[in-house]
Amino acid sequence: MRVSTRAGLVALLLLWSLGPMLWQLYTSMRTPEALLAGAGGLASGWTLANYGAVLGGDPPFWRYLLNSTVVGALSTLLTLALAIPCAYALSRRGGLLRLLVGGGLLAAAVFPYVLLFLALLQVARQLGLANNLLALCLPYAGLQLPLAVLLLQAAFAELPPELEESAVLEGFSLWQRLRWILLPLMGPAVVSTGLLVFLFSWNEFPIALTWISRSELLTLAPAMARIAGSSVYTVPYGAFAAATVLGSVPLLALLLLFQRQIVAGLTQGAIKG
């Protein structure tokens, strides 16, 4: 393939994926008048007022970011804390049990969780978990656990068994083997699994919407929906776009930060003798 053709294809793909985001960024910095006037004059109509409105709202936007971060971090930690031992145990089992449990996990992982949210709402009511930010971690971790176990189990299975056997003969306890040998080698898998959970929790909408009603406890997704529907007579395109841009910045930062670690972990690649 010629270099120019390849460059063209890459550019097309980039435009395809980044287009909506760039459009959102553009929208967030236009005045409502400029947006309605169409793509006429790019010389005028630029503003940061949308960001000001979002950041200065009540409660202020950073509150939603904080709520989402707290829920995301706790869900991730809870999921990993439960998934790592499960995945280890599963990877050390052979035969029928592994097949059955693995199949069950797969079924649970692909089940459309939206179908569950009414039932989950009942659970939340019964247990008095409504309007409790930390309680959101329970369904989030529960819903992401199957996928996390499957991913981590594959990572455990890829490690050469002699590494652990060698540690067993050296007298390491199970915890010591996990802490010093297995988990450090699985860094990339743990990080990418954690990121998936965090992303899910960051983007999750129906459960967050139904479990939380107090505005200062909202996470990003329902908060943005509230911004979009804040006026009966107009659609506040600019403010909504500004909110989505602000909401994706921490996520982008997180991905970039850990992407480097993942690459570093992969190039470490000294597992094979």
Add this chain to the structure above:
Amino acid sequence: MTNTSDPAKATATATASEHSTATSLRLEGLCRRIGGRAILDGINLEVAAGECLALLGPSGCGKSTVLRVIAGLDPCDGGRILLDGRDISEQKPARRRVAMVFQSYALYPHLSVERNLSLGMELRGVGPEQRERELVAVLELLQLSALRRRRPAQLSGGQRQRVALARALLRKPRLMLLDEPMSNLDAQLREELRPQLRAILRGGRAPAIYVTHDQQEAMGIADRIAVLQEGRLQQCGTPQELYHQPANLFVAGFIGRPQINLLPQGDGTVVGIRPEHLRAVGEGGLAVQVLSREWHGASQLLLLESAQGPLRWTCDGNQTLGDDLRLGWERRHEHRFRQAGGERC
């Protein structure tokens, strides 16, 4: 125990023998089954303190399984493993204090050489000064001092093997197990390392079991060799015993290169005669034809055809061969086996 020896002499050999009391290993009817199939079928062996025993056999004969069962990585389905007279077959692997060098070395890839070596000591509760002392001693013993900050990926195969050996020595094992530790190295390096490894294994007072499929290596390193086939012990003895008095057809064919000549007789026996024991004779003997010839310098290997089947003959490299070649051998060099069962007559 009083220790008054001069420190300069002691450092190098200290790690290998310090604290490790002389032990002996005895296997009594060791069995291992997987799904009804016997992988090991009643293995009886004895290894004395400071002795190195080679377990030799074709791939899949169960020799690595012997090590794994002794170490406790695989369960023991029958028989006893006596270390110093005490049965350890039910003990947890960590409690057996047995060290193993794996074929792949199993170094922790994310840790430097010194961390690979000291982590085990640290987690076993050895204090920092003692750790450093023992680390320095073993690095010196195995000529690894310059490499202590490297990662396993930055080491050559021979260096990795030495790190794995160092880690095993630091365990102060009561028994040393080595599973084909040389098979990832090239032939020249293997020959260079053999005397080194031999000296280190002898230096320790723990018995060592060395698994290999390479008879040269087994003969070069071990005091005694145990030949295993299909999970059964065929013969155990010194290299000389195996070579000169093979207990059965399998051992006769397995030990010795080029392979022994096996000539079936009419009476239900097989005569084995080593290629170097054949002689050209004027009268009588077997009439043979030369099929091909490999010249090795000092010697040459001839592949011959005779009325009793193909023959291998190793003779002087300068020997010229007549057309009418007849071969014989001295009776004392003859091995005789039963055709059925294969045991020695």
